[in-house]
Amino acid sequence: MARAVSTQHKTIATAAAWIVALLIFFPILYTIITSFKSEQEAIQGFNLFPSGTTESYIAVEAQNGYFKFFLNSVFLSVGSTILALLVAIPAAWSMAFSPGKWTKDILMWMLSTKMMPAVAVLFPIYLIFRDTGLLDSRIGLMIMLMLINLPIVVWMLYTYFREIPGEILEAARMDGASLWKEIVYVLAPMAVPGIASTMLLNIILAWNEAFWTIRLTTTEAAPLTAFISSFSSPQGLFWAKLSAASTLAIAPILIMGWFSQKQLVRGLTFGAVK
Amino acid sequence: MKLRTLTLGLLSASTLAFAAHAESITIATVNNGDMVRMQKLTDDFTAKNPDIQLQWVTLEENVLRERVTTDIATKGGQYDVMTIGTYEVPIWAKQNWLLPLDKLGDDYDVKDIIPAIANGLSVDGKLYAAPFYGESSFVMYRKDLMEKAGLTMPDAPTWDFIKQAAEKMTDRANGVNGVCLRGKAGWGENMAFLTAMSNSFGARWFDENWKPQFDQPEWKNTLQFYVDLMKANGPEGASSNGFNENLALFQQGKCGMWIDATVAASFVSDPKNSTVADKVGYALAPDNGLGKRGNWLWAWSLAIPAGTQKADAAQKFVSWATSKDYLELVASKEGWANVPPGTRSSLYANPEYQKAAPFAKMTLDSINAADPTHPTVKPVPYVGVQFVAIPEFQGLGTTVGQLFSAALAGQTSVDDALKQAQDAATATMTEGGYIQ
Numbered sequence: 178m179a180r181a182v183s184t185q186h187k188t189i190a191t192a193a194a195w196i197v198a199l200l201i202f203f204p205i206l207y208t209i210i211t212s213f214k215s216e217q218e219a220i221q222g223f224n225l226f227p228s229g230t231t232e233s234y235i236a237v238e239a240q241n242g243y244f245k246f247f248l249n250s251v252f253l254s255v256g257s258t259i260l261a262l263l264v265a266i267p268a269a270w271s272m273a274f275s276p277g278k279w280t281k282d283i284l285m286w287m288l289s290t291k292m293m294p295a296v297a298v299l300f301p302i303y304l305i306f307r308d309t310g311l312l313d314s315r316i317g318l319m320i321m322l323m324l325i326n327l328p329i330v331v332w333m334l335y336t337y338f339r340e341i342p343g344e345i346l347e348a349a350r351m352d353g354a355s356l357w358k359e360i361v362y363v364l365a366p367m368a369v370p371g372i373a374s375t376m377l378l379n380i381i382l383a384w385n386e387a388f389w390t391i392r393l394t395t396t397e398a399a400p401l402t403a404f405i406s407s408f409s410s411p412q413g414l415f416w417a418k419l420s421a422a423s424t425l426a427i428a429p430i431l432i433m434g435w436f437s438q439k440q441l442v443r444g445l446t447f448g449a450v451k
Numbered sequence: 452m453k454l455r456t457l458t459l460g461l462l463s464a465s466t467l468a469f470a471a472h473a474e475s476i477t478i479a480t481v482n483n484g485d486m487v488r489m490q491k492l493t494d495d496f497t498a499k500n501p502d503i504q505l506q507w508v509t510l511e512e513n514v515l516r517e518r519v520t521t522d523i524a525t526k527g528g529q530y531d532v533m534t535i536g537t538y539e540v541p542i543w544a545k546q547n548w549l550l551p552l553d554k555l556g557d558d559y560d561v562k563d564i565i566p567a568i569a570n571g572l573s574v575d576g577k578l579y580a581a582p583f584y585g586e587s588s589f590v591m592y593r594k595d596l597m598e599k600a601g602l603t604m605p606d607a608p609t610w611d612f613i614k615q616a617a618e619k620m621t622d623r624a625n626g627v628n629g630v631c632l633r634g635k636a637g638w639g640e641n642m643a644f645l646t647a648m649s650n651s652f653g654a655r656w657f658d659e660n661w662k663p664q665f666d667q668p669e670w671k672n673t674l675q676f677y678v679d680l681m682k683a684n685g686p687e688g689a690s691s692n693g694f695n696e697n698l699a700l701f702q703q704g705k706c707g708m709w710i711d712a713t714v715a716a717s718f719v720s721d722p723k724n725s726t727v728a729d730k731v732g733y734a735l736a737p738d739n740g741l742g743k744r745g746n747w748l749w750a751w752s753l754a755i756p757a758g759t760q761k762a763d764a765a766q767k768f769v770s771w772a773t774s775k776d777y778l779e780l781v782a783s784k785e786g787w788a789n790v791p792p793g794t795r796s797s798l799y800a801n802p803e804y805q806k807a808a809p810f811a812k813m814t815l816d817s818i819n820a821a822d823p824t825h826p827t828v829k830p831v832p833y834v835g836v837q838f839v840a841i842p843e844f845q846g847l848g849t850t851v852g853q854l855f856s857a858a859l860a861g862q863t864s865v866d867d868a869l870k871q872a873q874d875a876a877t878a879t880m881t882e883g884g885y886i887q
Contacts, residue, residue, distance in 0.1 A: 217724050220699045240487060241509070299521065307527045392518060395477055395529045396506045407509035410482040411639075412694055412714055414702075414724070 205427070212420035219416040233421035240418075241407055243425055250400040250429075252315055253390070254383035257322035258376055261330045264323070266372070269334035270360060274343055284335065287328040295325075295388045306393055313395045321393065322383045330379055337371030338364070374440040377433070384430045401426035474764050475504040476531035479519055481751065482509050484717075485584050485791040486534070488781065489772060495780055496771045503764045512639075519756075523548045526758040531765040535580060537571040537750050537823070538639075541840045544579040550755045550762055551577040555770040563775065563795045565815075568750045571823045571834070580752035581773040584714070585793025587817035588647060588746045590734040591701065591719055592708040593727060596620045596627065600707075606813075607744075610651070610676065610737045613708065617684035620707030629684030631706035632677070635693035636856035638848025643747055643837040644710070645855060646848075649673040650827040651738045651745035656839050656876070659832050661885035663876035665851075665869045674865050678858055690860035702726060710736060712749070713817055716810040717788065733813040735820065741828050747837035748821035750793065793818055847879045 211219050212234070213227040237243070272280050302321070303312075311317025341364065349363045365372070387402040394403060408415060408422040434441060480486045486509070493505050508530070510518060515534070522529045523543065535543070543549050555561065561569070564582060572580045590608065597604055600619035605612065617629030633644040646656070654669035664670060681689050686700055694711060698718055701709045702725040709715070722728040736746030753769045755762060771777060778798055781790045787807035790798065792814055798804055799815045808814075826836045833839040838848065851872045858868035880886045 220724075221703060240490070300525065303521055303525055303527065307525055312527055312529055391510070391514060392521070395479075395508050399508070403508075403510075406511050406514055407482055409511035410695075411512040412483050412712065413718065414695055414698055415482070 205431075208420045209424050211417055212424045214417050214420075216414060216417045219420070220414050233417040234425070237408065237418055237421045237425065241404060241422075243404065246399060246401045246404040246426075247429070249315065249398055250384055250402075250426075253319055253322055253398075253400055254380045256315075256319040257326065257383045258379040260319060260323040261327050261379055262372065262376060265327060265330040265334050265375075266360070266365075269331050269338050270364065272331075272335050273338035273341075274346060284332065287331060291325075291328050299392065302389075303393070312393060313397050313399075315398045318390060318393055318398050318400075321389050322386055325386070325389070326379050326382050329382070330375055333375040333378070334368075334371065337368060337375070341367050370440065370443060373437075374443050377437050377441050381430055381434060473502050473504045474761055475506055476761050476764050476768060477506045477508060477529065478532040478534075478753075478768070479508045479510065479515060479530045480534040481512050481515055483714075483751075484789075486751075488785065488789065488791075489583075489777075492777075492780060492784065496768065499771070500764075500767055503767065505768065523756050523758065528756075528758045528760065530756060531759045531761045532753055532755055532768055534583070534751055535754050536752065537568075537748065538835065538838045538840060538844070540572050540580045540752065540754065541574055541834055542842055543754070544574040544577075548757050549579045550757055550759075550766075551579055552581055552755070552766065552769060553577070554763070554766045555581065556774075559770055559774060560797075563797050565794060565796055565818055567748060567818055567821055567823070568794060571748060571750065572752055580754035581769050582750040582752045582794040583773055584791035585748070585750040585818060586712045586714045587736075587748055587793070587814065587821055588644070588710060588712050589716075589736050589813055589817045590708055590710050591715060592616075592732050592734065593620075593704075593706075593730050594732045595730045596707045597732070604732060604734050607735045608737050610739050610745075613710075613737050614676075614680055617680060617708060621684040626705050628686040628700070628706050630680060630708045630710070631686055631692065631697045631700050632681060632689070632710060633693055633697065634681065634685075634690040634856055634859045635696070636690075636849065636852040637693070638838065638845050638852060640693045640852060641856055641859075642848045642852040643749075645673065645677065645852075647736070647747040647837040648677065648745040650743045650836065651736070651741065652676070653739070653741050653743070653828040655827045655829055655831050657832060657880070657885075659830055661832055661880055663873055663880060665873040665876060670869055670872075671865065674855060674858065674869060678865055681859055682861075690856045710745070713793070713810065713814040716814070717792075717808075720810070733810050735813065735817055743826075743828055744817075744820050746817050746821055748818060748823055749837070841883075843879050843883050847876060850875050850879075 210225060210227050213229050213231065214224075215228060215230050215232060218224065218228060272284065306312045306317055309317070345367070346359055346363060349359050354363065385402070390400050390402045391406055394400070405419070405422050405426050408419045490507055497503065497505065519530065519533050519535065521527070540549070561578065565585060568582045568585045569578065572578060572582060590604070590613070592604055597616065597620070600616060602616050602619065604616070613630065619629070620627065621629035633641045635641055649655075649670060652669050652673040654667065654673050655664050658664055686692065686705065692700070694715070697706065697709055697711060698715060700706050701719055704727050716731075716733060719725050719731050720728050736744045738744045753772060755765045755769065759765055773794065775795060775797060778790050778795065782803070787804045790804065792798070792808070792811070799811055805811050821836045823834050823836050833841060838844055854863070854868040854871050854875070857863045858865050877886070
């Protein structure tokens with residue numbers, strides 16, 4: 178009897194999970210469907226079965242050229258993630274294994290920077306970028322993306338490192354390992370899953386960042402967020418083209434997310450970052 | 452010896468590099484049909500000016516406005532040519548943010564620019580932006596539904612006629628709304644329409660001393676008429692409809708009449724995208740017998756920011772893109788119907804254009820019927836037909852737009868919305884130092 182109830186619960190839970198997942202994924206699915214419609218089909222109300230035309234993709238590519246934006250997106254998301262890990266791994270290590278009196282406060286303070294609306298610092302940042310010649314440069318934007326995602330990276334790594342018993346590191350130290358060796362040969366291998374999921378999440382965050390990437394770039398460093406933005410029109414219905422541009426922009430990250438979902442789920446469900 | 456050779460080599464290499472380096476100018480623009488077409492045709496410009504390369508940045512209108520404002524206010528120097536509207540030009544020119552366009556070339560023929568448009572883009576007699584395309588607003592209506600209703604649309608209808616026609620055309624059982632008008636909140640959305648409409652009702656934003664006028668009967672008449680008309684004959688959820696939403700409704704045959712930008716004519720009459728392409732008629736924006744019509748005036752224009760290092764190359768480009776030759780270039784490649792409208796008088800005198808664009812005469816008449824310096828019946832201290840060209844207007848216009856949108860949605864009464872609008876405008880103008 179008890180078994181029957183639990184099976185029933187399981188079925189309901191699974192069905193509910195599917196419904197929620199479909200609801201969340203539906204806008205993306207409909208974007209992909211719309212991208213294979215003609216402009217006239219796109220505005221003619223709800224329709225799940227497109228004619229399958231690829232004219233929007235051809236028009237989008239001809240108008241703006243996808244590849245340059247794509248390369249910038251890859252460079253910025255991967256570059257900023259590597260940069261963030263270089264800073265965050267030592268920071269999280271010290272906070273997790275030799276916490277001081279202020280560690281908790283520092284962590285909270287770091288997180289609090291994420292609570293400020295980005296637009297509040299648009300002008301100061303713009304002026305700094307102007308004076309340092311970093312406007313529309315990949316390096317400048319990479320540093321910016323690294324900085325805005327750093328709090329999350331440090332938090333994720335911190336919560337992950339905290340699950341590693343300090344005794345193992347102590348043992349390594351007793352065996353004469355230096356600090357560097359301790360991090361590279363003992364901590365890092367154990368923390369690989371945590372670092373990997375942090376890396377994946379950060380790449381996704383950097384890929385989708387659409388405030389600074391649009392405002393600090395013009396032509397050279399503009400990534401896919403700027404590519405999508407260029408297809409939004411105040412006068413004229415270009416829904417199919419906009420959908421095609423969006424599909425092209427999210428496809429790489431969607432595929433990457435699909436293949437690495439195990440790591441991602443793990444990264445998102447441990448510790449304080451949920 | 453080695454060092455000298457090396458130095459000489461480096462010097463000559465850098466000279467060569469400098470000589471081979473063409474000047475590159477960056478143009479910020481919005482995504483609309485005419486601008487996209489221009490990007491496709493730039494080979495003509497680079498063939499004539501091989502030493503100038505063009506870089507394009509296309510952005511959504513609001514993002515573009517924010518990006519360009521940030522850059523120009525901080526003198527960031529990211530753009531050499533920017534696409535801005537008639538709202539920005541007088542304000543920015545007064546701030547010395549724009550360069551006057553005085554090197555457009557001998558054969559440019561500035562006098563050919565439609566006077567109403569040229570006035571809106573000039574400060575103290577100097578042109579600060581060249582119009583790329585101009586637009587007004589007018590009535591687009593379904594000839595078949597009008598006939599079915601037993602009415603004939605006059606060339607210059609009154610608001611009473613529009614109301615009468617809307618009531619007769621509305622057939623909600625068959626999904627037909629008598630009239631579709633903007634309701635989405637925003638200074639460039641519902642307030643563009645409502646401000647232009649209020650002019651024909653004799654209302655004004657401010658009196659000669661900058662005192663807000665929402666407590667006057669003219670505004671009450673405007674808003675009450677609009678809300679009643681839309682509640683009885685407008686589409687469902689009209690308070691979230693802007694240009695694109697109404698365009699979709701009209702193209703699907705769900706509107707009897709639509710009063711909006713003249714540029715919409717080329718969309719609704721395009722058989723590829725519109726199901727009613729062969730049934731659309733055009734008329735001037737309505738009036739109330741007070742001598743002013745409810746149509747606006749807007750021109751997407753090319754201007755050169757004061758911070759640019761490449762002013763000469765930028766002027767060459769602006770001159771090319773807004774010249775008579777450019778109109779002919781578009782006509783030869785894509786036909787006269789696709790020529791950017793509303794900028795040059797000579798275009799409207801061209802019989803080929805008149806033949807290809809049935810809405811040409813009505814567009815020109817609408818543009819000529821708008822006067823940015825005397826937009827409404829009573830005198831005003833500001834410039835602008837569907838906006839007030841002061842920096843405070845973007846924020847204030849959107850606040851008032853939200854209040855009026857709420858009145859249309861039935862969340863507040865017309866009287867409450869007007870009272871709150873009056874309070875908001877008074878606060879803004881006091882803060883800005885316009886009134887005590």
